[in-house]
Amino acid sequence: MSLELFERHREKLDQACEASHSRGYWSGYKEMPSPRVYGETAQDDGIKAFQSHLGKTFEIDQPTSGGTLGVEEGPFGVELNVQYPAPDVEAMMAAAKAAMPAWRKIGRQGRAGVCMEILERLNAKSFELAFSVMHTTGQAFMMAFQAGGAHAQDRGLEAVAYGYEEQMRHPKTAAWVKAQGKNDPLEMTKKYTAVGRGVSLMVGCATFPTWNGYPGLFASLITGNAVIVKPHPRAVLPLAITVRVVREVLVEAGLDPNLVCLAVDTLEAPITKEFATHADTKIVDFTGSSEFGNWLEDNCKQAQVYTEKAGVNAIIIDDFDDVKGISRNLSFTFSLYSGQMCTTPQNVFIPRDGIDVNGENMSFDDVAKAIATGVEKFLSVPERAVEVLGSIQNKGILDRIEEAKKLGDVVLDTTQIDHPMFKGIQCHTPVIVKIDGADIEKYSEELFGPIVFVIATDSTQDSIEKMKTTICENGAITLGLYSKNEEMIEAVEEAALEAGVNLSINLTGGVFVNQSAAFSDFHATGANPAANAALTDGNFVSGRFRVMQSRR
Amino acid sequence: MSLELFERHREKLDQACEASHSRGYWSGYKEMPSPRVYGETAQDDGIKAFQSHLGKTFEIDQPTSGGTLGVEEGPFGVELNVQYPAPDVEAMMAAAKAAMPAWRKIGRQGRAGVCMEILERLNAKSFELAFSVMHTTGQAFMMAFQAGGAHAQDRGLEAVAYGYEEQMRHPKTAAWVKAQGKNDPLEMTKKYTAVGRGVSLMVGCATFPTWNGYPGLFASLITGNAVIVKPHPRAVLPLAITVRVVREVLVEAGLDPNLVCLAVDTLEAPITKEFATHADTKIVDFTGSSEFGNWLEDNCKQAQVYTEKAGVNAIIIDDFDDVKGISRNLSFTFSLYSGQMCTTPQNVFIPRDGIDVNGENMSFDDVAKAIATGVEKFLSVPERAVEVLGSIQNKGILDRIEEAKKLGDVVLDTTQIDHPMFKGIQCHTPVIVKIDGADIEKYSEELFGPIVFVIATDSTQDSIEKMKTTICENGAITLGLYSKNEEMIEAVEEAALEAGVNLSINLTGGVFVNQSAAFSDFHATGANPAANAALTDGNFVSGRFRVMQSRR
Numbered sequence A, B: 001m002s003l004e005l006f007e008r009h010r011e012k013l014d015q016a017c018e019a020s021h022s023r024g025y026w027s028g029y030k031e032m033p034s035p036r037v038y039g040e041t042a043q044d045d046g047i048k049a050f051q052s053h054l055g056k057t058f059e060i061d062q063p064t065s066g067g068t069l070g071v072e073e074g075p076f077g078v079e080l081n082v083q084y085p086a087p088d089v090e091a092m093m094a095a096a097k098a099a100m101p102a103w104r105k106i107g108r109q110g111r112a113g114v115c116m117e118i119l120e121r122l123n124a125k126s127f128e129l130a131f132s133v134m135h136t137t138g139q140a141f142m143m144a145f146q147a148g149g150a151h152a153q154d155r156g157l158e159a160v161a162y163g164y165e166e167q168m169r170h171p172k173t174a175a176w177v178k179a180q181g182k183n184d185p186l187e188m189t190k191k192y193t194a195v196g197r198g199v200s201l202m203v204g205c206a207t208f209p210t211w212n213g214y215p216g217l218f219a220s221l222i223t224g225n226a227v228i229v230k231p232h233p234r235a236v237l238p239l240a241i242t243v244r245v246v247r248e249v250l251v252e253a254g255l256d257p258n259l260v261c262l263a264v265d266t267l268e269a270p271i272t273k274e275f276a277t278h279a280d281t282k283i284v285d286f287t288g289s290s291e292f293g294n295w296l297e298d299n300c301k302q303a304q305v306y307t308e309k310a311g312v313n314a315i316i317i318d319d320f321d322d323v324k325g326i327s328r329n330l331s332f333t334f335s336l337y338s339g340q341m342c343t344t345p346q347n348v349f350i351p352r353d354g355i356d357v358n359g360e361n362m363s364f365d366d367v368a369k370a371i372a373t374g375v376e377k378f379l380s381v382p383e384r385a386v387e388v389l390g391s392i393q394n395k396g397i398l399d400r401i402e403e404a405k406k407l408g409d410v411v412l413d414t415t416q417i418d419h420p421m422f423k424g425i426q427c428h429t430p431v432i433v434k435i436d437g438a439d440i441e442k443y444s445e446e447l448f449g450p451i452v453f454v455i456a457t458d459s460t461q462d463s464i465e466k467m468k469t470t471i472c473e474n475g476a477i478t479l480g481l482y483s484k485n486e487e488m489i490e491a492v493e494e495a496a497l498e499a500g501v502n503l504s505i506n507l508t509g510g511v512f513v514n515q516s517a518a519f520s521d522f523h524a525t526g527a528n529p530a531a532n533a534a535l536t537d538g539n540f541v542s543g544r545f546r547v548m549q550s551r552r
Helices: A002-022 A042-053 A089-098 A100-105 A107-124 A126-137 A141-168 A214-222 A237-252 A272-276 A290-299 A323-339 A364-378 A382-389 A395-405 A460-474 A486-499 A538-542 B002-022 B042-053 B089-098 B100-105 B107-124 B126-137 B141-168 B214-222 B237-252 B272-276 B290-299 B323-339 B364-378 B382-389 B395-405 B460-474 B486-499 B538-542
Strands: A064-069 A084-087 A173-180 A183-196 A199-203 A226-230 A260-262 A281-287 A304-308 A314-317 A347-351 A355-357 A360-362 A409-412 A416-418 A426-428 A431-436 A451-457 A478-482 A502-505 A545-551 B064-069 B084-087 B173-180 B183-196 B199-203 B226-230 B260-262 B281-287 B304-308 B314-317 B347-351 B355-357 B360-362 B409-412 B416-418 B426-428 B431-436 B451-457 B478-482 B502-505 B545-551
Touching: A002 A107, A002 A141, A042 A126, A084 A260, A089 A100, A089 A199, A089 A226, A089 A260, A089 A272, A100 A183, A107 A126, A107 A141, A107 A214, A107 A237, A126 A141, A126 A237, A141 A214, A141 A538, A183 B486, A199 A214, A199 A272, A214 A226, A214 A237, A214 A281, A214 A538, A226 A237, A226 A272, A237 A260, A272 A281, A272 A290, A281 A290, A290 A304, A314 A460, A323 A364, A323 A382, A323 A451, A347 A364, A347 A460, A360 A364, A364 A409, A364 A431, A364 A451, A382 A416, A382 A426, A395 A431, A395 A451, A451 A460, A460 A486, A478 A486, A486 A502, A486 B183, A486 B545, A538 B538, A545 B486, B002 B107, B002 B141, B042 B126, B084 B260, B089 B100, B089 B199, B089 B226, B089 B260, B089 B272, B100 B107, B100 B183, B107 B126, B107 B141, B107 B214, B107 B237, B126 B141, B126 B237, B141 B214, B141 B538, B199 B214, B199 B272, B214 B226, B214 B237, B214 B281, B214 B538, B226 B237, B226 B272, B237 B260, B272 B281, B272 B290, B281 B290, B290 B304, B314 B460, B323 B364, B323 B382, B323 B451, B347 B364, B347 B460, B360 B364, B364 B409, B364 B431, B364 B451, B382 B416, B382 B426, B395 B431, B395 B451, B451 B460, B460 B486, B478 B486, B486 B502
Parallel strands: A199 A226, A199 A281, A226 A260, A281 A304, A314 A347, A314 A478, A347 A451, A431 A451, A478 A502, A502 B545, A545 B502, B199 B226, B199 B281, B226 B260, B281 B304, B314 B347, B314 B478, B347 B451, B431 B451, B478 B502
Antiparallel strands: A064 A084, A173 A183, A183 A545, A355 A360, A409 A431, A416 A426, B064 B084, B173 B183, B183 B545, B355 B360, B409 B431, B416 B426
C-alpha cells in the first residue's frame, strides 16, 4: 500500500528533489484560492468544514487522560470554543514509540509515499485549514490561505524531499569484495537500514502553526520517527486538523495512527517541558520565544533540538535613487500581518546625514518620512488595509506598541482601523519611531509586532557595524539592503556572512524581505542566535535518523 | 592555485564520492608497505625521518607562549624526548579565526583541492607516520602502517568526499523566476555561500591519533573551518607531523598556515577545556573516555560536539557448526593491538547449556575452551605474536587486567612475551574470564585492554536481552553474532537496530568484527552512548557549515 502511494506521488517527489538542487522557482501546490484550481464549491465547503468544528469536542481517538481542554480565542471575534482531548503524557509517548518499528519496516520509499499522500490530502483541505489559521492567528484570509496552506505544504514537501534524498544516499545493500592477491577475495554482503531516533516533539507557534510546524513534522516522519504535535494553546485547530489527516492516511496504509498524536495544553498548565524532557523524546522542533527556545536547548540533553527564536531583523539604507521603490516595498513589508512575522524587519539603519538620491542629498528625516508616508498611503483604504494587516494575535502586542513609542520620536503613529466585516475588531497599523544609533540598548532586542525603528547612524559603515553587533548578539532571520554602490553591496554581503544572516538587496518590486520561498530560499541560517537550524537543508534532516549496518 | 589542485585530484575525489554511495570495496591509498608502491628507499627514509625528530624541539612556526613541552614515552622503549612549542590559547584562537575568511573565499572546490593535496602528502610520508604511530601508541609496525597510514588517510578522504558533496548539493547561484499571469514575472538572482561555523577543535586519542583524528580534521577543513589540533599528550608526534604537512600545503597555496595549529599539553596541565569552551570554538571532535566526552557534550554549549567514547562491544554465540572458524576469527580479533581498540569485543555471550554444533551439544565450557585454545595457539610463536599484539599503551591497562581476573574464573590467563626486537619490552596476551550472566554489574562497563569475558546466559534469547541492556546503557561500536538459525539472525538484527549498534554476522574468515573499512562501513552509529556521531555520513559534515544566501 505505501509503495503504491510512493509510485503515485513519485513524479512530484522527484521534481521536489530536483527543485531543491536547482533552487529556481518551483511549487508543489497552488497558492491561489481559485475555484478553477480547488473546485467551484471549495471555498463554501471549507467554510462549512471550519464551522463544523466550532463549539464542539474535536474527535480524535488517541491516548487521553479523559478530560478535554481548549482556550483558543478568535482574533476576528469568531468564537471557537473547540475542546480537545487532554493527553496522557506517558500513554501517548508509549503508544507513539510502539508505532515506530512498523514505520521503519515499510522503508524510506514507503514512508515517502505516505508523507506525500498526507500532503496531498492537506492540500485538498486548504480552505478549511485557511479559515482555521485565519481565526486562530489573526492572519487575513489570503495570507492564511497562502502561508497557512500551499506554502506550508511546500515547506512540508521540501522536508520530505530532503529527508528522502538523505536516506537514498546509501544503498539498502552492497557487495564488498576485496582482492587478496593470489588468494580468494574477501567477500561480504552488507545491509544498511535507516532508523529513526525516537519520538519527535513538534512545538507549534501561535502565528504560523502550519508553516513553521510542517518542516519539523515531515522531516521527522520521513526519517522514521513518531511525532507528538504540541500546538500553541492559542492556535490548535489547524494542527488538530492536520494530525487527523495524518492519522487517517496512516490507518488506510495499514499503519498504527498513534505514530502521530496531538497533545493540547493550556497557557496555565503547559505540558511542553514534560514531553520535551521525556527520556524517549529524541527530537524537538520549536518555534517561539528565545527564552523558551534556549531553555529547550539547555535542558533537552537527550534530544536533538531544532529552534527558531526571536531576532532583530534589519534594513540598511545607503545611497539609492529609487526612494519611492523603497517606500512602496517596505510599506507592504511592515504592514503584512501587522509585522507579526519572524521575518519582519524592525531596525532600519539610515545615515543621520542622509543619503545620495540621484546626485542630491536626501536628509534622514526625509527618508524616514518617505517611508512613513508610504505606509500611511498604502493603508489609507480600510477595506484593503485590513486584508493586509489582519488582526493582532494577542493583547501583549498592543502593550508593546505603547512601550515602543516611549523609546524615541514617533515618526508615524499607529492607528486603529475598524474591521468592515468583523464587528468590534480593530486592526492596527505599524508605528515608526526614530532612535539615535548610539542608544543601542533601545533597539538591540526584538519587540515583536507592528513596530519599526528608523535608526540614525554615523554612516552606512556605522549601520553595518550596528547591524552586525545586534544580530550577532540577538540574531536575525532577514537583512535588507538598499544601495547603488557595488562596493557597499559587497561590504554588506561580507558583513552578512559574518553575522550569519540571509541578505536581500534592493527589493523595490513584488518580492519582499519577509517572504521566503520553499525550494529556493533558506529560512534562517542556524548561524546566529535567531535559530540553530535552517528550513530546510541537509543538516535539518540528517540528525533525525541513524544508519545501522549488518554485514555477513 | 587551489583550483589547480582541485583539477589535479578531481578524479580521485569523484571516485571517493562514488564509493561512498555504492559502498563496495574502495580505497584511495595503498595499505601494503611495499617498496613497489612506496619506493625502494621509502622504509629507510621513513625510519630516518622518524629518528630525526627524536630528542629535538619540533619546529612549527605558530602562536606560542614561548616555552616547550612534551611527555611522550615510547611503549617499545624507544625514547622520544620530543619537545613541542607550548600554545598561547588566545593568540592561537585569534590567529586561526583570522585565517578563515580567505579559506572561505577560495570556495568549496578550492578547499577540496587543498585537502586532497594534504592527504597526498601525508600518504607520501606513510612510513614516517607509521613509525611515529608505532612508537607513541604501541601498535605493531604493520598495524601502525595500515591503520595509522593508508586507512587513516582513507577516513580523511571519506570526510573530504562527504563534506564536498554536502556543499555541492546547492548551486553557487540560481535564477528565480515566478510567473505573474499577464504581468511581468518576478525575477531574482540568488547567491549561496557555504560558511564554516568557526574554529574547530580536534582532540586526539592515545591509541589511534590519526585514524580517529583525520575524520574530524578533514570534515571541518573542507567545510570552511579553522582547526586546532590538540593531540593526546602521549601520542603527539603523528599529529604534529600531520599539522606541519597541512601548514606547508596551505602556504604553498597562498593561504595563512595558522588555519591549522598544533596545541600540545601535558597530562598534568591539560588545556583541552580551555580551548573547548572558548567562545570562538564552534566545533569539537573528541575520541576518548566517556567521562570527558560527556563533559564536553554538557559544557560546550557554544559548539557542535562530535564524540566517540567507551562502549561494551559484544559477541553472541548461538548454535553454529564451525566452532574452529569462530575460534580462529576471534583469536585474531582479541589479540590485535592487545585489545586496545574501541571496536574490540569484551562480552562474549554463550548459553550456559551450550550450543548445537553439527547436531551435537557443545557445552559452555567447551566453547569457551575452544576460544581460549585458539588464542593460545595463535600467540604461541613469540616473533609472530608480538607483531599482532604490539605493546601496552600505558600502565593503567596492566592494572585493569589484574582487576578483571578477580571478577570470575580465569579461563585463559594473560601471559607476558619478551619482545625479540625491543629489549625489556613485554607484550601481553588477552585474559579470558568466565562470568555468570546474572552478575551484570561485573561486565556492563568497559574495561579497556586485552580483557574478554565469556558470559553464561540462560539462552541465546537471554544473550540478546543482556546485550541490549548493556549496550543501551553503556554503548557499543561493534556487535558480532555466530548463528546457523536464520530466525535467530533476524531476531539479533532487529535487536541490533534497537540497540543502535552495527552487526557483523558469522565472521570466520579474514574479516574481523573490530575492523571497519572507509567508504563501506560506518564506524559507530551515533545511536547509543558509545558515540553521538558516525564516521562518516551526511550528519557528520552537514552541521559544520551553514549556507548563507544573498538575493537581489
